[in-house]
Amino acid sequence: MSGVLNQHWHFAIVGAGLSGSCLALLLAREQRQWNILLIDTQAPATEPDHRASALSASTVDVLQTMGLWSDLEANTAAITAIDVSDRGHLGSASLNASEQKLRAYGHVVENAHLAEVFEQALPTFPNITRIQSSAPSLIKPRRGGMSLILEQGECLADLVVIAGGEHRALAEKLGITYRSYDYQRVAMVANLTMAEAHAGLAHERFTGDGAIALLPLSGEGEKRVSLVWTLPAEQAEAMQAVSAEGFIVSLNEQLGSRAGTALEVDYRQCFPVKKIIAAEQVRSHLLLLGNAAHSMHPVAGQG
Ligand SMILES: Cc1cc2nc3c(=O)[nH]c(=O)nc-3n(C[C@H](O)[C@H](O)[C@H](O)COP(=O)(O)OP(=O)(O)OC[C@H]3O[C@@H](n4cnc5c(N)ncnc54)[C@H](O)[C@@H]3O)c2cc1C
Numbered sequence: 509m510s511g512v513l514n515q516h517w518h519f520a521i522v523g524a525g526l527s528g529s530c531l532a533l534l535l536a537r538e539q540r541q542w543n544i545l546l547i548d549t550q551a552p553a554t555e556p557d558h559r560a561s562a563l564s565a566s567t568v569d570v571l572q573t574m575g576l577w578s579d580l581e582a583n584t585a586a587i588t589a590i591d592v593s594d595r596g597h598l599g600s601a602s603l604n605a606s607e608q609k610l611r612a613y614g615h616v617v618e619n620a621h622l623a624e625v626f627e628q629a630l631p632t633f634p635n636i637t638r639i640q641s642s643a644p645s646l647i648k649p650r651r652g653g654m655s656l657i658l659e660q661g662e663c664l665a666d667l668v669v670i671a672g673g674e675h676r677a678l679a680e681k682l683g684i685t686y687r688s689y690d691y692q693r694v695a696m697v698a699n700l701t702m703a704e705a706h707a708g709l710a711h712e713r714f715t716g717d718g719a720i721a722l723l724p725l726s727g728e729g730e731k732r733v734s735l736v737w738t739l740p741a742e743q744a745e746a747m748q749a750v751s752a753e754g755f756i757v758s759l760n761e762q763l764g765s766r767a768g769t770a771l772e773v774d775y776r777q778c779f780p781v782k783k784i785i786a787a788e789q790v791r792s793h794l795l796l797l798g799n800a801a802h803s804m805h806p807v808a809g810q811g
Pocket residue numbers: 522523524525526527528547548549550559560561562563642643644671672673674675678695697736779797798799800806808809810811
């Protein structure tokens with residue numbers, strides 16, 4: 509740790525989640541002489557993330573440039589078509605990537621696979637030092653950079669990046685305020701096995717209570733999909749408590765015939781749905797990144 513404290517860091521990134529790890533890898537690759545300190549309160553993959561992310565085409569380009577796409581692609585499913593419908597209403601929309609001369613609208617990957625690829629890549633860069641440490645108690649400006657007060661002492665960096673996700677205390681200690689809007693909804697996330705292969709088709713289905721998104725996943729004969737079901741909190745609680753069979757029956761009622769039939773669900777995990785935006789995302793020698801800067805409704809799979 510004393511080595512960490514005595515070095516000059518070009519970048520200190522607080523939070524080694526998807527955003528912080530990705531930035532560390534991008535910076536390390538960009539300039540081999542940049543020294544990057546990546547700090548997290550937790551050891552890698554302490555809590556499994558069961559969510560899946562829809563990666564836009566530009567994100568796939570970035571991962572390709574980083575040389576990571578080849579390790580990831582086998583665990584992704586391309587979204588080649590999108591069906592948008594409104595339960596109880598006639599209107600609907602169908603989009604097809606090939607009609608727009610696109611290979612895919614995006615690719616869906618389970619966050620755990622993405623995190624694994626990042627974790628494997630981090631040690632291959634000697635200019636990244638990853639440490640597990642209690643949260644810095646303070647970040648304060650100093651001439652030409654920032655100092656971080658860690659439990660073990662003070663550490664200096666040209667640029668500090670706060671990428672601590674929903675844990676916003678560090679930014680708030682710097683006087684950064686957040687505007688938030690509570691949608692009064694919970695996003696219930698689960699992986700489903702469907703009766704039919706998804707063939708790259710994603711569904712966005714609006715219901716009276718909230719949106720249901722089904723995103724294609726890789727593997728198992730293309731029958732796995734990632735579900736994001738936004739519901740009022742009390743309904744989500746009930747859906748979490750009900751048996752797997754009861755859950756599937758309720759879900760299929762909402763899906764109707766357009767999105768196919770769900771057969772099985774593995775686990776159910778809930779996230780409150782809020783729009784939270786930091787009033788300041790950039791200061792001299794300071795940057796807020798990822799959920800530390802903003803979080804938004806996951807309705808379009810573009811959180
Ligand atoms: C239902 C749902 C669906 C979503 N779908 C998509 C999607 O399709 N596409 C998409 O792009 N995004 C999606 N998102 C959003 C995406 O999951 C988040 O934007 C992303 O995971 C945020 O990553 P992060 O690195 O900013 O934060 P996190 O993943 O929360 O990581 C923060 C890290 O910081 C560490 N930490 C916290 N505080 C400190 C501290 N003080 N000191 C040191 N370390 C600290 C934590 O241990 C953690 O490792 C979705 C979100 C939800 C809820």
